[in-house]
Amino acid sequence: MSKVITPKEQDYSQWYNDIVLKAGLADYSAVRGCMVIKPYGFAIWERMQSILDGMFKATGHSNAYFPLFIPKSFFSKEAAHVEGFAKECAVVTHYRLKKKGDELVVDEDARLDEELIVRPTSETIIWNTYKGWIQSYRDLPLLINQWANVVRWEMRTRLFLRTSEFLWQEGHTAHSTREEAVAETLKILDIYSNFAQEWMSMPVIKGTKTENERFAGAVETYCIEALMQDGKALQAGTSHFLGQNFAKAFDVTFLTKEGTTEHVWATSWGVSTRLMGALIMQHSDNEGLVLPPLLAPIQVVIVPIYREFEQLAKINEAIQPIKKDLESAGIRVKYDNDDKHSPGWKFAEYELKGIPIRLGMGPRDIENGTIEVARRDTRQKQNIKISQIIEYVTGLLNDIQSALYKKALTFQTGNTNRVDNYTEFKEVLDKKGGFVLAHWDGTIQTEEKIKEETKATIRCIPLNNLKEEGKCIYSGKPSAQRVIFAKAY
RNA sequence: CGGGGUGUAGCGCAGAUGGUAGCGCGCCACGUUCGGGACGUGGAGGCCGUGGGUUCGAGUCCCGCCACCCCGACCA
Numbered sequence: 280m281s282k283v284i285t286p287k288e289q290d291y292s293q294w295y296n297d298i299v300l301k302a303g304l305a306d307y308s309a310v311r312g313c314m315v316i317k318p319y320g321f322a323i324w325e326r327m328q329s330i331l332d333g334m335f336k337a338t339g340h341s342n343a344y345f346p347l348f349i350p351k352s353f354f355s356k357e358a359a360h361v362e363g364f365a366k367e368c369a370v371v372t373h374y375r376l377k378k379k380g381d382e383l384v385v386d387e388d389a390r391l392d393e394e395l396i397v398r399p400t401s402e403t404i405i406w407n408t409y410k411g412w413i414q415s416y417r418d419l420p421l422l423i424n425q426w427a428n429v430v431r432w433e434m435r436t437r438l439f440l441r442t443s444e445f446l447w448q449e450g451h452t453a454h455s456t457r458e459e460a461v462a463e464t465l466k467i468l469d470i471y472s473n474f475a476q477e478w479m480s481m482p483v484i485k486g487t488k489t490e491n492e493r494f495a496g497a498v499e500t501y502c503i504e505a506l507m508q509d510g511k512a513l514q515a516g517t518s519h520f521l522g523q524n525f526a527k528a529f530d531v532t533f534l535t536k537e538g539t540t541e542h543v544w545a546t547s548w549g550v551s552t553r554l555m556g557a558l559i560m561q562h563s564d565n566e567g568l569v570l571p572p573l574l575a576p577i578q579v580v581i582v583p584i585y586r587e588f589e590q591l592a593k594i595n596e597a598i599q600p601i602k603k604d605l606e607s608a609g610i611r612v613k614y615d616n617d618d619k620h621s622p623g624w625k626f627a628e629y630e631l632k633g634i635p636i637r638l639g640m641g642p643r644d645i646e647n648g649t650i651e652v653a654r655r656d657t658r659q660k661q662n663i664k665i666s667q668i669i670e671y672v673t674g675l676l677n678d679i680q681s682a683l684y685k686k687a688l689t690f691q692t693g694n695t696n697r698v699d700n701y702t703e704f705k706e707v708l709d710k711k712g713g714f715v716l717a718h719w720d721g722t723i724q725t726e727e728k729i730k731e732e733t734k735a736t737i738r739c740i741p742l743n744n745l746k747e748e749g750k751c752i753y754s755g756k757p758s759a760q761r762v763i764f765a766k767a768y
Numbered sequence: 769c770g771g772g773g774u775g776u777a778g779c780g781c782a783g784a785u786g787g788u789a790g791c792g793c794g795c796c797a798c799g800u801u802c803g804g805g806a807c808g809u810g811g812a813g814g815c816c817g818u819g820g821g822u823u824c825g826a827g828u829c830c831c832g833c834c835a836c837c838c839c840g841a842c843c844a
Contacts, residue, residue: 283805292838292839293837293838296837307836307837311835311836363843367842367843431843431844433842433843433844434769434841434842435838435839435843440844441843441844445844447844494844502844514844516844517844549844551844553844582803584802584803585802586801586802620802621802621806622804622805623802623803623804623805623806624802624804624805624806625804625805626804626805628805630804639803641802641803642803643803651803734840
């Protein structure tokens with residue numbers, strides 16, 4: 280019993296760190312605030328990438344790649360944008376080192392005329408580039424995505440959830456009309472929401488951000504918000520309608536059919552390796568990671584149980600056709616007949632790693648023509664006839680996928696509370712956490728006061744929100760609808 | 769950047785009143801095991817985060833620095 284995980288009831292943060300580290304998803308690095316994503320963690324990220332990438336391509340987007348470095352002057356062009364990112368930029372000032380005695384030092388003679396910013400996001404470099412690519416309405420829409428790393432100098436970091444460097448995709452599109460750009464923003468929001476719910480089994484609320492929480496430079500920020508097991512909210516993806524802000528800042532215009540010159544309309548949108556954190560926190564338990572089958576790099580692991588090598592040989596023989604059939608059914612299978620670890624060790628290890636289904640086969644099974652099926656999410660075990668195993672496993676993978684979603688949804692619903700006064704508001708936040716639906720007067724001042732006093736922020740104003748007359752829980756002023764408050768990551 | 773904590777073997781830790789480093793897990797070898805992290809025997813592995821100081825002598829006492837973790841402020 281070496282790799283024990285701190286129970287989440289005892290210390291939620293430590294539980295999370297234990298899972299990340301002990302399931303082999305990531306590791307701390309020698310660089311402050313930066314993490315190493317280990318092969319198993321990266322395999323999950325690669326699954327996310329390939330699925331999302333397919334969704335972007337299916338909606339007409341193409342991938343491209345823009346520079347890591349952005350001239351400082353580009354940043355200052357969009358006022359709100361500078362304001363938002365200035366505090367967390369890594370800046371390159373020199374391009375050479377030299378030897379000074381035994382020491383390697385920065386060569387002061389190699390100072391850059393203009394400093395380069397390590398991209399915290401790419402709007403500026405991209406819009407500077409788009410200026411040259413867009414002349415007429417025939418060049419629009421321009422639908423581009425890039426998979427990249429970005430750097431935001433964070434004061435406090437947490438594995439996957441917030442690191443100074445992280446991986447993400449950022450889409451940047453240009454359109455001829457406002458309507459089309461807004462539609463694009465919403466289309467992507469749907470992609471994110473579908474991905475979260477169908478692939479990650481993670482229920483999310485779609486909404487818009489308040490002015491306070493809006494992306495620096497956006498006209499409107501749409502988001503998907505998820506609820507983690509500790510009752511804190513996590514922003515899992517954002518899609519921004521940028522209006523003409525960047526087009527104006529970088530003077531990107533196009534000639535319309537009618538021959539007039541207009542600024543283009545823009546969107547940008549992204550999800551990051553933070554989704555890994557969301558995935559981990561959404562489903563995992565005190566035994567380790569729990570992965571939804573659709574994202575699991577290995578969906579089924581098969582463990583042989585044997586004493587003598589003759590038994591192993593028999594099991595190997597019995598497993599081969601099963602493994603092949605599972606693979607033909609499109610299932611990702613690993614057969615672990617490595618003799619270096621005991622079955623018990625493997626059981627624990629694969630549970631820690633969140634493999635959705637484990638099949639166990641031993642002498643008893645050989646005799647009975649059965650195989651033991653253990654599901655990770657409920658930890659239930661059953662003996663199934665070998666003749667039925669493919670069908671059973673296929674169905675079970677689907678069941679697990681939807682069971683995880685249902686469980687998460689039940690949790691989310693159960694931790695969403697409507698409150699009508701400030702006392703109750705504070706009490707719910709304090710005792711239960713979760714999403715709190717409350718009336719708000721729509722002002723930044725009230726939002727900030729509430730944040731100061733309770734740490735809770737407005738996560739979003741849900742789309743298609745029910746209109747409901749009420750009074751702001753803080754100021755008592757009239758309000759037309761409830762918004763979602765929560766403490767957040 | 770504030771508050772708290774921790775740095776001793778790969779990991780988790782113990783090392784009262786200063787006397788030259790130990791335990792568990794892991795690792796290596798051999799044997800017995802194998803249906804929930806097996807057991808025995810034998811081994812390998814540490815300038816005790818770092819720089820100074822006190823002392824005959826420092827993991828231990830004093831001062832500085834650094835790193836990391838947790839909780840805040842800031843943010844995806």
